[in-house]
Amino acid sequence: MKIVINDNMEYGDDMEYKGYKISQEENSIIVENIKDFNAVHTFECGQCFRWIRQEDGSYTGVAKGKVINVSIDDGVLVLKNTNLEDFKNIWFDYFDLGRDYGQVKEAVMKDDIMQKAIDFGWGIRLLKQDIWETLISFIISANNRIPRIMKTVEIIARLYGDELMMDGNKYYSFPDVNKLAQSNVEELEVCKGGFRCKYILNSSQMVSVGQVDLKQLSQMDTDSAREELMKFPGVGPKVADCVLLYSGTKYDVFPTDVWVRRVMGELYFKREAGFGEIQKFAREYFGDLAGFAQQYLFYYARENKIGT
Missing domain, CATH: 3.30.310.260 (TATA-Binding Protein)
Structure with a gap:
């Protein structure tokens, strides 16, 4: 049948x-x-x-x-x-x-450096993740290593999320805003988030009461959306840009921290470059696709230990 x-x-x-x-x-x-x-x-x-x-x-x-x-x-x-x-x-x-990633690559492949980066990370696709989960995940990411970030996010999901099943195994969804907003720092400390626990709680409460409306960010220009996200504790320009990029909200951002500054200094400027200088360069050089360029460069540099 x-x-x-x-x-x-x-x-x-x-x-x-x-x-x-x-x-x-x-x-x-x-x-x-x-x-x-x-x-x-x-x-x-x-x-x-x-x-x-x-x-x-x-x-x-x-x-x-x-x-x-x-x-x-x-x-x-x-x-x-x-x-x-x-x-x-x-x-x-x-x-x-x-999205046609062939067109994206062609557009950002402006030099030999990008050619190498794209050849190396040719299969990267930018996921359109839930913006709320992305916000909390990247608040946790500040001054943190990926295995520990993953562990903290997983514990939060296990404690506050809904149970899911696949092949007889239990998994947990990321909790909604109100679940975390009704928590407290002592409970969140079980998640091993350290000083970030108070940022998680405060950010959850800000979203819960409508102090910041994450759904409105896509309607703002990029600079305004970044400023809006920076109202959250623990969110600076780099985390804000990560949230915008990895939620699929804005693609003209170029998340930049100290390490990315070193990478860009080594690959492009051949000297130490400032945050504003790098942002201006990325905006003018890669335009609306700066986020894709950053991701190819970031992955290539990390895996090949450039800028370390």
Whole structure:
């Protein structure tokens, strides 16, 4: 017996969706014709903290209140523990599948440095993450290492999030604003966030009472959106730009911290460069795609120990 799932599609059937060939097998979606998508590059480039590499090379992660497993090989993307409806409503945008990354690369490949960076991290895709989760995650990231950030975010989810199941294993969604706003610093200290715990609590309360409306940021110009985010404790220009970029809110930002300053000084300026100088350069040189350029450069420099 054939089982219709929707759009007149049946298990085992193929359909075309926005340039991709899609099929569903049980609880998995298979997407063909995928280009410019490498799981390691995407999940380990520093933009996200809830994707864990599995023994088979796939990644299991929690996003948008769902848990899925992702693998990609030879242009075929497999999403397990999901369905066609969620693919259309969540994962198509989350993985930025509507964007031609070939055009992005061509636009930012302005010199030999960018050529090397793009060749190295050719499969990076900028995820469109939940802006609330991204805000808290990057508040935690300040002066912190990725394994510890991941651990803190995971503990917060386990303590305050909703339980999710996949293959008999428990996972936890990132908690909503009110759950964290009703907490206290003592409870949050269990998450090993250190001095950032008070920032997490205060930021949650600011969002909860409407002091800052995260949904309005996409309607603002980039400078105004950055200033709005910097109202949160523990959020400076770099964290604000990370939140804007990794939530898919703004792509003309160029997150810059001390290490990125060293990288840019070594690769482009051949001297020590200031924050404002780098921002001006990125804005004029890469334009509206500065965020993509930063991510290729960041990943290339980190993996090759440039600027250390």
